[in-house]
Amino acid sequence: MKKVFIVTFAVMFALANNVSAKVISNEKIDAQKVETASKIIADLQKDMQSFTEKGSGPFVAAVYDDKGNLVVKVANSVVNEKCSNNHAEMNAIKAAEQKLGTFDLAPYNLKLYVTAEPCMMCLGGIMWSGIKEVYYGVPSKSVEEITGFDEGFKPHWFKEFKKRGIVVYGNIEPELGEQELTRYVNNGKKIYMPSRESL
Numbered sequence: 001m002k003k004v005f006i007v008t009f010a011v012m013f014a015l016a017n018n019v020s021a022k023v024i025s026n027e028k029i030d031a032q033k034v035e036t037a038s039k040i041i042a043d044l045q046k047d048m049q050s051f052t053e054k055g056s057g058p059f060v061a062a063v064y065d066d067k068g069n070l071v072v073k074v075a076n077s078v079v080n081e082k083c084s085n086n087h088a089e090m091n092a093i094k095a096a097e098q099k100l101g102t103f104d105l106a107p108y109n110l111k112l113y114v115t116a117e118p119c120m121m122c123l124g125g126i127m128w129s130g131i132k133e134v135y136y137g138v139p140s141k142s143v144e145e146i147t148g149f150d151e152g153f154k155p156h157w158f159k160e161f162k163k164r165g166i167v168v169y170g171n172i173e174p175e176l177g178e179q180e181l182t183r184y185v186n187n188g189k190k191i192y193m194p195s196r197e198s199l
């Protein structure tokens with residue numbers, strides 16, 4: 001029932017403001033947050049190509065403080081750094097914690113913006129980091145359809161994050177991100193997955 005309400009509200013909001021009808025959240029949608037996130041995520045999506053040309057994976061994340069200042073911006077580095085944990089979100093959290101000299105980001109009221117929906121590993125990483133707000137572009141379903149990545153199982157994560165005081169907004173400006181993911185696949189770049197086989 002609550003989900004129906006949120007989706008209905010999102011559609012009403014979208015119709016009123018001429019933005020993507022697919023924006024979803026685990027709070028009452030705040031137009032200012034959506035507008036800010038749309039700009040930031042569109043910029044991150046534009047950065048995807050330059051990162052992948054340097055060997056990064058096709059996902060980019062940034063952390064901003066509550067005054068709107070950029071703290072860090074990084075890409076996925078699973079292939080080029082040979083580490084399966086190096087998703088964009090995990091790299092962003094690590095870089096922010098190192099920059100601020102802490103393992104607890106909660107007192108800083110930070111926001112994480114990422115070009116695609118976090119996978120099951122990154123949801124854990126976000127939960128443990130103290131990040132307060134998460135904004136993503138391309139939904140996992142589209143990521144899986146375009147790339148074949150396995151995003152994992154993530155039951156009721158909007159609700160679970162809400163219980164832990166973490167705000168989530170999803171499906172923000174997904175079209176450009178989907179185009180970049182498609183280009184990554186069409187260019188024959190590495191689709192990294194565990195092989196599930198022995199050597």
Ligand SMILES: [Zn+2]
Pocket residue numbers: 087088089118119120121122123
């Ligand atoms: Zn991930």
